[in-house]
Amino acid sequence: MRALVLILAAVVLLPFIVRPAIASEIWIFAIFGLGLNLLLGYTGLLSFGQSTFFGSAAYVAGYLLKHYAIGVFAALGIGVAVGAISALLVGYLCVQRSGLYFIMLTFALNQLFYFIAYQWTTVTGGEDGMPGVPRPAMLGIDFRDPVAYYIFVSVLFLLSLWLMKRIVDSPLGKILQGIRENEVRAEAVGYHVPRFKLLAFVIGGAFSGLAGVLYAMLFGIVPLEAIGFVTSGNVVFATLIGGSGSLYGPIIGSFVFIWLSESMSVVWARWPLLLGVAFIVVVLFFRGGVVEAWDRIWRFSKRTT
Amino acid sequence: MALLETHDLSKAFGALTAVNAVSLRVEAGTLHSIIGPNGAGKTTLFNLLTGTFPPSAGRIVFDGSDITGTPAHRIAHLGLARSFQRTNVFPAFSLLDNVWLAAFACSKSWRGLLWRRADRYPEATAQARAALADVGLGEKADQPAREISHGEQRQLELAIALAAAPRVLLLDEPAAGLSPEETRRMVALVRALKGRYTIVLIEHKMDIIMNVSDRISVMHFGSLIAEGTPEEIQRNAEVRRAYLGGVAA
Structure with missing residues (x-):
C-alpha cells in the first residue's frame, strides 16, 4: 500500500522535476524491467537478450505506424503480440538449457536479431535507425504534446504494474519462484518446468514489447541500439541496481538508471563510470539492490531511535 | 491386488548396471520396504519409478496401466509422490508454501493460474495445512524452510509428498541423518501413515524396517536377491551374506 502511494506520487511529481520526455522514458524502461524481473527475480533466469523483444516490437509497430498509419491501440496490441511471439521463439530454444548455456543462448539469439535489423536496411534503416515514427492522435487527444503522452505512458505503466502484481501473487508467481x-x-511435485519457464518468457516478452512500442513513439525513431545487446544489458543492470528480489526493484532501478544517464551525460562524458561504481557497490554490499539498502537503513534508524 | 509393479526393470549407466531385471509387486495398502547395502541400486530404482530417467529395459505398471517412460512432472499427477534421500525443499519458502506448491500441482483445476491470488485456493491451502499437521509441523507453517532443524526438514520432505494426496508414497530414507530421538519420531510418523497410503520405503536402519514393514525386498548389486515378510528376511542366509560382505556366514 505504501509502495503504491509512493509510486502514484512519483507519477504525478516526476514531470515537474524532469522533462516529460525523460519522465516518460523512466516509466517505459520500468515496464521493460518489470518484464525482465519476472524472469530474473522470480524465476531465477538471467536473460541477456531482452532487447530482442523490445526491439522487434518497436520495429514492427513503428513500421506499421509509419507506413500504414495504424492507430495507437493497434500499435500497442501489435507490439505486445510481437514481443510475446518473439519471446516464444527465443524462449523455446533457451529453456531447455540451463546456467551459462542459457545465458549465452539468449545473448546469441539477441545478436542474431540485431544483425537482421542491421542488414535489412530497406525496412529498419540499418545503422541510421528507422525515423519518422508518428504519435497518432486518439479520441481527440494530441499525443504529440509531451505531457499528454506522458500521462498516456503513466497510465500504461500503472496498468502494467497492476498486471504484474496480479501475476506474481497468482499460483503462477509461486510456481516460478518454486522453480527458482x-x-x-518443482518437477517432482508435478510442474513441467520448461513449459513454465517458457510462459515466463512469453509474459516478459509481452511487457518488453509494450515498452518497445512506447519507446518508438516517444522518440519518433527506432534506433538500431533498441535491439542491441547494450539495451539488454542496461535493463539487467537497472533491475539489479533497483533490486531483483522485489516487484518494485526494476522501477527504482529504471529511475536511477535513466535519471543518472540523462542528467550526468550532459555534465560528464564518463558518466557510465558512476553506474559501474553503483553496480559494484550493489554486488558487494547490497545484493538486493536499492530496495535492500533502503530496508536496512530504515531498520537501522528504527533501532537507533 | 498389486498397485505398483515392475517387470524386469533395468537401468545401465555405461558399463554399470545399477538396476538389473528387477521385478517387484507392491500390494495396495501395504508398506513394502526395499533394503540393501549402499550402492545396491535402491535410489536408482526410485528414480526409475518416478520418471527422473527412463529405464534401459523393462516395464512399470501402476494400477493396471503401463507408465514406463512417463516424465517426472506427470508422475505426481498419476498419484505417485516421493520424498528425497537428501532434503530437497524450497528453502526461501515458508513451510506452508512448500507444501502448498505440491497440493496445488495435483489439485483438480488450475483455473485462475495467472490472475487469482494464490491464497484464494481454500482447497489447496486446507490440504497443505493438513499435510503439515500430519507430520507435526502445523505450528511452524509460517517459518521459512531454511530456518528449521534438519529433523524438521525431513518431516517437511514427507509433508510435501503427502500434500499431493498420493495413492503411493515412495519414501527414500526418511530417517537419513536423524538423531535417535528424531528417528523414533519419524518411525512413529511412518507407522501412522501406514494403512492410509500404499508405501514403498527405502531404509538403511534395520530396526525401522523390521518394525514397520509388511514385506521386504532385498537388493544387492542392482538385483533383487530375496523377498518376504520381515521374519523370512531375518532368517534368509543370502541376505545375511550380502550385509556381512562376501564372507560365507
Whole structure:
C-alpha cells in the first residue's frame, strides 16, 4: 500500500522535476524491467537478450505506424503480440538449457536479431535507425504534446504494474519462484518446468514489447541500439541496481538508471563510470539492490531511535 | 491386488548396471520396504519409478496401466509422490508454501493460474495445512524452510509428498541423518501413515524396517536377491551374506 502511494506520487511529481520526455522514458524502461524481473527475480533466469523483444516490437509497430498509419491501440496490441511471439521463439530454444548455456543462448539469439535489423536496411534503416515514427492522435487527444503522452505512458505503466502484481501473487508467481528455489523438486511435485519457464518468457516478452512500442513513439525513431545487446544489458543492470528480489526493484532501478544517464551525460562524458561504481557497490554490499539498502537503513534508524 | 509393479526393470549407466531385471509387486495398502547395502541400486530404482530417467529395459505398471517412460512432472499427477534421500525443499519458502506448491500441482483445476491470488485456493491451502499437521509441523507453517532443524526438514520432505494426496508414497530414507530421538519420531510418523497410503520405503536402519514393514525386498548389486515378510528376511542366509560382505556366514 505504501509502495503504491509512493509510486502514484512519483507519477504525478516526476514531470515537474524532469522533462516529460525523460519522465516518460523512466516509466517505459520500468515496464521493460518489470518484464525482465519476472524472469530474473522470480524465476531465477538471467536473460541477456531482452532487447530482442523490445526491439522487434518497436520495429514492427513503428513500421506499421509509419507506413500504414495504424492507430495507437493497434500499435500497442501489435507490439505486445510481437514481443510475446518473439519471446516464444527465443524462449523455446533457451529453456531447455540451463546456467551459462542459457545465458549465452539468449545473448546469441539477441545478436542474431540485431544483425537482421542491421542488414535489412530497406525496412529498419540499418545503422541510421528507422525515423519518422508518428504519435497518432486518439479520441481527440494530441499525443504529440509531451505531457499528454506522458500521462498516456503513466497510465500504461500503472496498468502494467497492476498486471504484474496480479501475476506474481497468482499460483503462477509461486510456481516460478518454486522453480527458482528448487527446479528438481518443482518437477517432482508435478510442474513441467520448461513449459513454465517458457510462459515466463512469453509474459516478459509481452511487457518488453509494450515498452518497445512506447519507446518508438516517444522518440519518433527506432534506433538500431533498441535491439542491441547494450539495451539488454542496461535493463539487467537497472533491475539489479533497483533490486531483483522485489516487484518494485526494476522501477527504482529504471529511475536511477535513466535519471543518472540523462542528467550526468550532459555534465560528464564518463558518466557510465558512476553506474559501474553503483553496480559494484550493489554486488558487494547490497545484493538486493536499492530496495535492500533502503530496508536496512530504515531498520537501522528504527533501532537507533 | 498389486498397485505398483515392475517387470524386469533395468537401468545401465555405461558399463554399470545399477538396476538389473528387477521385478517387484507392491500390494495396495501395504508398506513394502526395499533394503540393501549402499550402492545396491535402491535410489536408482526410485528414480526409475518416478520418471527422473527412463529405464534401459523393462516395464512399470501402476494400477493396471503401463507408465514406463512417463516424465517426472506427470508422475505426481498419476498419484505417485516421493520424498528425497537428501532434503530437497524450497528453502526461501515458508513451510506452508512448500507444501502448498505440491497440493496445488495435483489439485483438480488450475483455473485462475495467472490472475487469482494464490491464497484464494481454500482447497489447496486446507490440504497443505493438513499435510503439515500430519507430520507435526502445523505450528511452524509460517517459518521459512531454511530456518528449521534438519529433523524438521525431513518431516517437511514427507509433508510435501503427502500434500499431493498420493495413492503411493515412495519414501527414500526418511530417517537419513536423524538423531535417535528424531528417528523414533519419524518411525512413529511412518507407522501412522501406514494403512492410509500404499508405501514403498527405502531404509538403511534395520530396526525401522523390521518394525514397520509388511514385506521386504532385498537388493544387492542392482538385483533383487530375496523377498518376504520381515521374519523370512531375518532368517534368509543370502541376505545375511550380502550385509556381512562376501564372507560365507
